[in-house]
Amino acid sequence: MTVAGGMTRRDLVGRGIAGAMLLSLPGALTACAGGGHNASTEVNDVLRFSNWTLYIDYDEKTKTSRTLEQFTAKTGIEVEYHEDINDNSSYFAKVAGPLSQGRSIDRDIFVFTDNSRYPQLLVNKDWVEPLQKDKIPNIVNLIDAQKSPTFDPDRTNSLPWQSGMTGIAWNESVTGPVESVEQLLDDPKLKGKVTMLTEMADSVGLVMLANGDDPSVVTDSTFGKAVERIEKAVGSGQIRRFTGNDYAQPLTQGDLAAAVAWSGDVVQLLSSNPKLRWGIPESGAMLWTDNMLVPLGGSAATASTFMNFVYDPQIAAQIAAYVNYVTPVKGAREELAKTDPETAGNPLIFPTDQMLKQLHAFSGDALNNQEYIETWQRVLGA
């Protein structure tokens, strides 16, 4: 870190071309204390919400989300819903610019996954607004397992939207059950027809579990062991490639036999191909949670009102029924059982206690460890 004053002089010396340049880049990227924060407790007329695709209930016929409509009906707040998040890093890159300059991104809620470095990074850089808990009485419905994550121990800045499990999915018409990471990485019958996820926490975490190590406490040696194993499988041609959501199409088509995959995806894919299966590997699976945060300059008051609304078990049930990911709201399953017992009984959407014991989270520190990140990027081939 350098002092802003000293930087400016070196700036002018080093960049005669650019002419008068008064602001230094480090200054622009780090000087963020204050400037741009929105502490108002007034609730706005409009909620601007950026979310992942296919992540809220959506009625094809009316082309709207029932949840959002009910929210507007109840509170009078219109919702501008943007499905512009496809993955953590590219969305973060989009918003980092304005946020680093203390500017609002014209959103009141955005959603990042806790198995990426971004929630921690956002909190560290003070690019988020604190929630106004007095507007969220329903926060008591938050399931116990989510009450105190490492990046936000008091839930000052975030609340879960949905959780998901990362396990192994396979296509029954191409292969028999793939129930262990070993099989995924070593079975010659699956060679070239297997993918892993680009998310470090998902792939490395899963392999660490298979090695008998604990992914919530990552050390250089446990990390190295897992990475080595993955690299071997890449080198031998066992792993075809690393994917984001884009394993879904090849897996459904049969180009892939098995993939490290997200539980909710597979539930949604079953309508395209009933022969898909998902399971928690023998050694355990990874749990991740997409968290709602309020970006710098956004209206925490309006956002908090919305969060309170979706923490009502009935609304949470409605969302879970469509989205098919794991809801963080207590009582949602019971609500759903009243109208849709089949979905309520689906263990991929409402994992059993037995399953919950096999789910692990990835260490937050490791996520922000620059060396690990670069090592992983090299494994990914970039």
Added chain:
Amino acid sequence: MRRVRRYVLPAYALLAFVYLLLPIGVVILFSFNAPSGRFNYVWEGFTLDNWLNWDAVPGIRDAVIKSLELALVSTIAATVLGTLLALAIVRHRFRGRGATNLLIFLPMSTPEIVLGASLLTLYLNMRIVTGFITIFIAHVLFIVSYIVVTIKARLIDFDRHLEEAAADLGANEWTTFRKVTLPLLAPAILSAALLGFALSIDDFVITYFVSGPTTTFPLFVWGAARVAVPPQVNVVASAIFVVAILVALGNVLWGLRSRRTALEPMPQALPVPEQLHHAEPA
């Protein structure tokens, strides 16, 4: 041997066209598909539904409108700048002509990724918020070079007789420009503008870097490709394709007409001296 040779080349041409047009066919075909699940990969049944409800996918309508708006303003700005540049380069002698040529040529020879990355660096450093304006700036930047090249080519071949004749008849420079040069240059300007429009609507790489929260159609497709590409994307792509082809066809036909008019022999009452036959060398 001659007989076989007569058929080899056309047969090859046919194969080549099949190769070129196959993916387009696939795109258009699958815009009519009725997929049961998320993926539009296997042909399942014909439907007009995707075309009727082309904006059923959230975000696609805004993305398309954004792309069209951007293309329109970028093209207009770039065409104006580019035409002026081309006129200056071809018709005037000035110091730094070589350097100017080079400067115009450079963006075309720089990979889009470098253009995008450098613009993003500029915006980050100057604390400029990325969005519509930043994309507009980027698009004009990389389109201008293509416009200059296209119009330059036409200007070099330009028959200046008509302009000289207009001057002889007493028209001043501006009137000559307005009534003779510009109309004759119009097909080239239009071609260049169409090229610019197409480049802007289709641009992905540069836009990807500088768009910030704004989404254009190509950006939308990129996002969708990470999850599942809905058939509506095919619909929009096919629609753009059809419109572009029609416009291009129209331009081709109009170009043929204009050229015929320009090449009509002048009335012999006005003999034109020999030295006016040569246009300025490049």
Added chain:
Amino acid sequence: MGWLHRHRSVTPYLLLLPGLAWLALFFLVPLGFLGYQSLQTGTFESGYTFDWAFSNYWDALSTYHEQFVRSFAYAGIATLVALLVSYPLVYWIAFRAGRWKNVFLLLIVAPLFVTYLVRTLAWLNILADEGPVVGALRDLHILGPEGRLLATPVAVVAGITYNFLPFMALPIYVSLEQVDQRLLEAAEDLYASARQAFLRVTLPLSAPGIVAGTLLTFIPAAGDFINAQLLGTPRQYMVGNVIQSKFLELLDYPAAAALSFILMALILVALLVYARAVGSERLTG
């Protein structure tokens, strides 16, 4: 406009001003910033400092030399294939297609009217493992029984070739079209065979087109990352993929900037070598 007539020498500068200003401000200046950034050190979290860190360049080259070589190799192969594929096609249009020339030209350009991403995604359909193309190749024993096209270098190069083919074809067409038929007739009168006429007259006259087409294909191809991302695996990743990842995912701006500059420099070097071999007027025209 008599003022302009009297101040003739001002006219070109007025015409040039808006365009050049735009280029200077939004092309040259950003490149300057990019250069500045490439000499910085630091991380996103802790901030960057200007350090004259030329080590960034060395690190970039040594870590990613494979991707550089690969980019140029893929781009080179794609350019060559594009040349071989489009030349006969364009020759046929220029000399044999008669009245319908422009229509066929339009057909060559037509793929460009479908969004780049969408037409690349169409190849995912066409080259799918369980699709007709791969099936046919397996039957013909060109591919092994478990062979595939997607997620291989072949798919990536094929994608690049397809996407940039019109840029190769059009310039060649333009120069072929300008070949004076009378020259060919003269060659015939001098007892040249069709093949000789082609090799000695047509081909050399189409050289400017070939040069232009090669450049218009090779340069964007070398910096491409979309084909590798959609049709390939990380083992096919090109420099473009690395730059994109460093810039937008790892937020490692200095490294990304250094890589961008190296890419640009390498392309300029290739251009200069090419220009020397071929004559520089043809390039900037």
